Amino acid sequence: MLKNYFKIAWRNLIKNKVYSFINISGLSLGLACAMLIILYVKDEVSYDRFHEGGEHIYRIVSQNYNESGVPENKNSSTGFLQGPRFTENIPDIKEYVRIQNARRDVKIGAEVVSRDLFYADSNFFSMFTFPVLSGNPKTCLSEPFSVVISEELALKQFGTTNAVGKTMMFRDNEDFVPYTVTAVSQKSPQNSSIKFDMLLPLHVTEKDLANNFNWFNSFLNTFVSLRPGANVSLVNDKMQELYLAQTSETAKIIKEQYGNNRLPPKHFLQPFTDMHLNKELPAQNGLTDASNPTFSYVLSGIALFILLIACINFVNLTVARSVRRSQEIGIRKVVGGKRKQLILQFLGESFLLCFFAFAMAVLLVQLALPIFNGLANKQLALSFLFDAKLVLGYVTLFVITGLLAGFYPALVLSRYSPVDTLYSRFILSGKNYLQKSLVVLQFTLASLLIICTFVIYEQFNFLTTQELGYDDTDLVLLQKNNLTPDEFDTFKTRLASHGNILNVAGKNAGYWFTVAKVGADKQIDFANETVNQSYIPTLGIQLKEGRNFSEDHPSDATQSVLVNEAFVKEAGWNDPIGQTVDFWYNDEKYTVIGVVKDYHYESLGQTIRPQLFTMKPSYDLGMLYVKIAPGSATSSIANIEKVFRDMFPFDPYSYQFLEDQNYQSYEAEAKWKQIMLFSAILTIFISCIGLFGLSVLSAEKRTREIGIRKVLGASINNVVAILSKDFIKLVLVALLISIPVAWAIANKWLEYYPYRIQLGWQVFAIASLLVILIALSTISFQSIRAAMANPSDSLKTQ
Structure with missing residues (x-):
């Protein structure tokens, strides 16, 4: 049938x-x-669930409040102290591991490349389940000049995974220092928020550990492992109680010095497996694949x-x-x-x-x-x-x-x-x-x-087609950390001899946000940019009123600033030219000499925020903007690379067109x-x-x-x-x-x-x-x- x-x-x-x-x-x-x-x-819901005992791993995070007690942003980063102080005083916390992302220059033969890495505490492999192929996972991060690398990097660097005992040259200021490979780990899984090719030991001095001001720093990830049966809510309460007790005196000093009236942040624990899909406290600050x-x-x-x-x-x-x-x-x-x-x-x-x-x-x-x-x-x-x-x-x-x-x-x-x-x-x-x-x-x-x-x-x-308020076409972007004004002038002069190089400008790396007073009591947050006088014309940013920085006014470098329209609006100025911006915590005051039209210095996913430009000679530049003639990309890039490698032979060279970078932000x-x-x-x-x-x-x-x-x-x-x-x-x-x-x-x-x-x-x-x-x-x-x-x-x- x-x-x-x-x-x-x-x-x-x-x-x-x-x-x-x-x-x-x-x-x-x-x-x-x-x-x-x-x-x-x-795959999304499986992130970070492969660690043994992962259900007991948490990240220390905090909730910030303004002076009225209204919740503001949440912060997933901490300083040096949260991990050791909480672990020492709260029995339910078994151990802590701090992870700080960084980028170091590595010398391979005659070539210098820049690579991402983590600094981590010595018990990193005790808390996290990343199999070690060779070397001792308990001691591999104990010595100062040791490095743990992934099997992928070992094959790329040495042609074999049997790399324990071999050396790698890391830049330390102007010199290259040998680091010994003490372990080779298996490649990080696809569904891991922590992905690394290199781990270096995180060493914190006794002075830093004793300094209560480090409670207020925020630059690394701190993870803790709780003992089985621990009550997370009670641990959160104990953490906050300890934080308030140990920071009360220091908080008063900071308030007097910087005028900070915000209420203290509230610390709490975030489950390790919650990071990947959390919109408020995502996997960031070196952690990857936030979704x-x-x-x-x-x-x-x-x-x-x-x-x-x-x-x-x-x-x-x-x-x-x-x-x-x-x-x-x-x-x-x-x-x-x-x-x-x-x-x-x-x-x-x-x-x-x-x-x-x-x-x-x-x-x-x-x-x-x-x-x-x-x-x-x-x-x-x-x-x-x-x-x-x-x-x-x-x-x-x-x-x-x-x-x-x-x-x-x-x-x-x-x-x-x-x-x-x-x-x-x-x-x-x-x-x-x-x-x-x-x-x-x-x-x-x-x-x-x-x-x-x-x-x-x-x-x-x-x-991707909206006017940004500046011209990003034919603009080549280079990174050069700690570039002095003299080095910039030499670099610009050498490039100027090539006819296809139209202009060169410099700016600090990334965006720095700070605060200053714009009146007797009023203070505002803003993006603080260190630039040179060619930055505004090179990017084609329009001046609304006033003037740009100029060599004809030597005092511009130490006494003058430019601001954008959003800054003027936030400050409430009707006539901005001649107004004073007071960085009271540095005993510095500047006079506004010009206002630039608002432009999208961040992606169009962000509103234009207040922005201020200075020419502080004491601040090094980090980014170079080179304007090239249309249709000259091949020859111009070759000339830029030649000059860069001649001047900075031990710095990694890479470039990107700003137009492409802007497109990638979407x-x-x-x-x-x-x-x-x-x-x-x-x-x-x-x-x-x-x-x-x-x-x-x-x-x-x-x-x-x-x-x-x-x-x-x-x-x-x-x-x-x-x-x-x-x-x-x-x-x-x-x-x-x-x-x-x-x-x-x-x-x-x-x-x-x-x-x-x-x-x-x-x-x-x-x-x-x-x-x-x-x-x-x-x-x-x-x-x-x-x-x-x-x-x-x-x-x-x-």
Whole structure:
């Protein structure tokens, strides 16, 4: 019996090759998409869970408050003291490990490269489970001039993982000092927030450990391991109590000296496994791969939508094709076939189709993984899918899909009498309210994704084409730490001899934020930039009033500042030129000589904040901006490199175009754009498969009507219009539902950006037109085929 069912199912698949392929491919696409997103979400939630005893590891963090007690930002960094002081005085804390990220120059032969690394306490490998391939994990970070490297770096540096005892040359001021490799560790796992190629010992002097001012520093990550059974809430209370007791006197001194009226921060513990998906306290300050949980939620929703649509289509196509088998069912019932047997046969065919769909889905996942890894910035492997819980989920999904697809047509077709089925005198599903509702649901989701994709595209284009307030084209960016004004002048003079070098400017590395007084009592926070006089003209920043720094005014270097419009607004000045900015804690006062127009010195994801420029000769520069002639990139870069290497042979050389750097600041938006585009394409494609299935069902049911209409003189266009209008109505209903929902979602998403597009009717009109055209194209294929059929054949069929 089972063999016979299988044989008939296989023959039906072979007989209807096109429909079988469409049915299987639609479901397999949905399953493959769901599997890929399951891989992504599984990887996201698995971060940092591989450490033995990881459930007892926490990071010391804090909540800041203003002078009124209103919570401000949360801080994931600490200074030297939190780890040892809390561990010494709170019995529930077993041990601590401090990790500080840094970048050091390493000499390899005659070449100098700059590499990222961590300074860590000697018990690093005691708290964290990073397997050590060679060397002693307990003592490898005990000696001052020791280094632990990854197996990947060992192979790259020495050509072997047997590198213990070998030396590496690290820059220490102007000299290179040998460090001994004391251990080689296994490569950090993909799902680890702590990824390292080099670890150096973190040594803190007794003087620093005794200095209570170090409670107020914030520059490294401090992790603690609690003893089993410890109450985290009680530990938090004890930490805060100890902090207040040990900082009370120092806090008074700081308040008197710097005028800091903020309330003390509140320290608490953050679970180690919470960092990766935490938006307020993410994996940062050297820790990597911080992620937004919204990605997982949205992707999971998309996966559910696509899988739901694929399953709906599978059911619709199965029902559509089952109409043609009514005579087979009638004959089976005449010769004694039981309803139970018919149901089993349909279910068997459904499960066979599902099996092929699942097999194809696994193949599609394997083929799509490299592309998906590029989109998601992951290193996922197909083997991640074969987790016991996931496999159980796939089996459940397989059973549910097979039952959904086979049970409905089996129940409907098997209940009719043999006479009705032999002569096809029955209506398969009445007015098909269920199927019509499912089509509306499908196209509502598809339209929603298409509209959101359009919005994301428009916002991304806006961010990457918006005027920044300065000219970032043909601007080469170089990093040179501790660059003195004299070195800058020499570098600029040597480059000036090359005709394609238009200008050179210098600025401090990164952005420094500080505070100063702009009146008797008022103080403001701002970005404090150290630049030279060529910085403003090189970047094409516009002056609103006043003047730029000038060699004609020697006092500019020590007495003058420029500010931006946001600074003026925050200070409340009507006439900014000549106003005083008081750095009272350094006994320095400066006079405002010019105001620059606001420009986006950060990404467009940030509002323009107050900014101040000085030319302090005591502050070294860290960044070089070289303006080159358009179309001269190759020769100009070669000249820049030659001069740089001649002047700074022991400094690592690398460059980047500022325009590219600005573009890279929108990587998250670019990722969303690609993910939403692929999701929209998949959703609309699978939805169209379902619509195609229903158009087949409609044409099958109305074959006699079509024949009669053609006999009475109806044209092909008339028949196509009759067959298509009901489906277009469903698509229009879907658009009416999706447009307001998409508008609300898009507006909510755009609120994240201080600078954003305005939602216009054009986005919704274009998306709606696209959906209607796609739906029409899908329906027309089967409608035209039915309309062109011979009327005599149509009348014989029914």
